[in-house]
Amino acid sequence: xxxxxxxxxxxALRRVARVVLLDPDDRVLLLHGFEPADPADRWWFxxxxxxxxxxxxxxxxxxxxxxxxxxxxxxxxxxxxxxTCSFPFDGRRWxxxxxxxxxxxKRTAVAPTALTELELRSTAGLRWWTSAELSAARETxxxxxxxxxxxTLLDEGPPSSPVVLDTxxx
Numbered sequence: 001x002x003x004x005x006x007x008x009x010x011x012a013l014r015r016v017a018r019v020v021l022l023d024p025d026d027r028v029l030l031l032h033g034f035e036p037a038d039p040a041d042r043w044w045f046x047x048x049x050x051x052x053x054x055x056x057x058x059x060x061x062x063x064x065x066x067x068x069x070x071x072x073x074x075x076x077x078x079x080x081x082x083x084t085c086s087f088p089f090d091g092r093r094w095x096x097x098x099x100x101x102x103x104x105x106k107r108t109a110v111a112p113t114a115l116t117e118l119e120l121r122s123t124a125g126l127r128w129w130t131s132a133e134l135s136a137a138r139e140t141x142x143x144x145x146x147x148x149x150x151x152t153l154l155d156e157g158p159p160s161s162p163v164v165l166d167t168x169x170x
Contacts, residue, residue, distance in 0.1 A: 013084065016098040017061035018048030020080060021069070023108050025129040026154055030141065031038050031068065036090050041139035044127075046100065061101045067114040071125065077102035078158050083143055083165035090118060100143075104160055144168060 021029040028046075035041040047068045051060040058076060066072045081100040084091060110120075110126055129137075131154055134147040141147065143165055 013095050013097040015051045015057070016048060016096045017051060017057040017064060018046045018098050018100045019061050019065050019074075019076075019103045020046055020100055020150070020153070021065065021071075021074065021103045021105060023104075023128060024106055025130070027108075027130050028146075028150055029069065029110065029126060029128055030125040034124055035165050036118075040138065042124070043142060044137075045142045046128075046146075047097070048100075048163070050096075056103065057099045061099075061103070065103065068112050069110040070113045071105055071110060071137065072109060073107070074103045074105045077104065079162040080158055081143070081165050082162045083168065085143075085168040085170075087168075087170040098143075099162070102153070103107075115116050127142065129130065142168075 002071070023029070030044040031047060033043055033045055047065050048061060048104050049064040049068075051057065052063075057079070062063060062072075062074070062076060065074060078101070079099050083098050083100075085098065086095045088094075112123075112126075115123065115161070131147070133152050134141065134150060137147070143149070145165065149163075149165075
């Protein structure tokens with residue numbers, strides 16, 4: 001059960017909206033992140049972040065995408081996947097429930113417009129990835145099954161209801 005993800009945790013899971021953003025060539029956009037205290041500890045991840053106030057997941061997905069990529073004219077689609085995860089980052093443990101939305105854009109030029117102070121200290125850039133590049137990558141990517149999930153999405157289309165991914169604890 002998600003509430004029991006981390007023994008002894010006394011706070012609710014952070015609610016997060018993420019975006020699987022595809023361009024006209026079906027490439028996916030990923031951000032390149034790193035641990036601020038150890039810049040050699042790097043990974044790739046989808047745009048997104050925590051819900052603010054009474055935001056819906058969809059509103060948060062659009063806001064985060066605009067802040068992290070500068071894109072505001074995207075077609076936000078259905079929720080593809082949901083996952084619970086827990087990981088150490090910037091001196092604390094993050095316990096999250098993430099919703100992954102499908103989105104499409106015709107624009108591939110991206111530029112962050114409103115990164116937080118933490119994002120500025122922990123993001124090294126963005127990159128569009130083909131499915132083949134993602135499958136061949138030796139770098140860490142989150143969620144860890146993203147290459148397989150993307151291939152299935154491109155081959156079969158979005159699922160009829162969100163797929164619940166395995167819990168990931170780092």
